[in-house]
Amino acid sequence: MVKMRALLSGYYGKGNGGDEALLATLLQMLPPDVTPVVLSGNPEETSWHYGVESYNRMAVLQVIKALRSCDAFIWGGGSLIQDVTSTISPFYYGGLMALAQVMGLKTVAWGQGIGPLLRPQTRWLAKRNFAGCIKVSVRDRNSSALLSDWGIPHILAPDPVWALASKPVAELADLPKPRIAVTLRNHPQLTETRLINLIDALVNLQTQTQAFILILPFQKSEDLGIAERIQLQLKDNSQIFCLEEPQLLKGAFRGVDMVIGMRLHSLIMAASEGCRCFALSYDPKINRLMEDLSIPGWDLANIPNDVDLVSKTWFDFYQKGNALSSEKIQSLVNGAFLHRELLQEALK
Structure with missing residues (x-):
């Protein structure tokens, strides 16, 4: 046949x-x-x-x-x-x-x-x-x-990536805990002043939490330069991971306590692995996810100019914020498999 x-x-x-x-x-x-x-x-x-x-x-x-x-x-x-x-x-x-x-x-x-x-x-x-x-x-x-x-x-149905099978990243095993992941990308609304303020706030957050910072570029051409600038300020307390296999990229969020993310799929991957998410939105699709899952965050244009306020907001969320419940995650994963059923029906 x-x-x-x-x-x-x-x-x-x-x-x-x-x-x-x-x-x-x-x-x-x-x-x-x-x-x-x-x-x-x-x-x-x-x-x-x-x-x-x-x-x-x-x-x-x-x-x-x-x-x-x-x-x-x-x-x-x-x-x-x-x-x-x-x-x-x-x-x-x-x-x-x-x-x-x-x-x-x-x-x-x-x-x-x-x-x-x-x-x-x-x-x-x-x-x-x-x-x-x-x-x-x-x-x-x-x-x-x-x-x-x-x-x-x-x-x-929920974004299909909720149902993507993840793989553990072996290189993460020996890195210190707790861990905070960061996924920032180049964008016109991420002005130089805003980027400097975010990096300063991240340095404050790392000092307050003593967390190890995982910097995850989702697209090297847009993200790597910013990742390198972040690591320059957190030399001994951070590492950049450029992971090209999607299953590994999703698996990198296992055991991460909190994510500060601009990328839609960084938030989806992190949330699906039980991580607390704080969003920085540059696109309506991210605002929709924030609304659907009650994810806190700011639009890029509305990020506070006060570095201390940004780091305090992040620290409060780090201490008191909640990840999605395991029941909610399973519900979203199950829902995402409706996309598979549609393919099975369409391609008979």
Whole structure:
């Protein structure tokens, strides 16, 4: 019997830990009788990491070849359809989906976080794309409400990465405890003054707690420079871990007492491993997670200018804040597996 081939499209092969975690989860959830083919920014690396067939996502002839060789097309999770950080992104992904639908492939939108969509053209394209899918799953209430307004059937479930299997990081075993993890990224709203204040507050927090600081860049191109600046101020009390395997990146949060995170999937991974989370939001998707899980934090634009106030807020949360209960975590993990059931139904 010939196995079905499914082409997976997302922000893969770009060194972003959250998007790689979505790919790893999608591969984990695909039915065993489906052969994955991945569009990637670095197809050689993607093939090596995951043992899959992979093609250059920006090479038109390769993309056409991949589409022609496949029976199904899957938008593989994340904020692919939005026009705030990129005006090109919704047209790239929307164009691929439209092409797959014209070519007669089964099309699935999986684990999507839709929007913001500010332009009429992108809203029109997104509506047509989702309406043409045989199955749709989304990860947040706002996306679900938008699809409901458009009359498009879908399921709402927690972000798929809640269900990603994690692995322990052997190098962490001998590091001191307690531990606090930090995941900051480059962003226009993280101004030089704000960054300096956050690093100063982190130094204060480390002094107060005597915690060892794990600095986890989720995307080297955006995060490593900031990570190195943090470590420069905490030379003997911190370490940078650049972990490329998503299961290890998630496993790095095991035994961590608190996370200060900007990255959405750093907060999801940490919370799923029983860690207390404090968010620094630069995007509505993070605010949605904060609302859903009652995670404290600040929008970047509203971070207090008073370093002592920032460090005191963090220290109070470190002492008195709560992680998610084991029951709540299990409920979110179970819910995330609804994305797997959707794939099983769609790819019969």
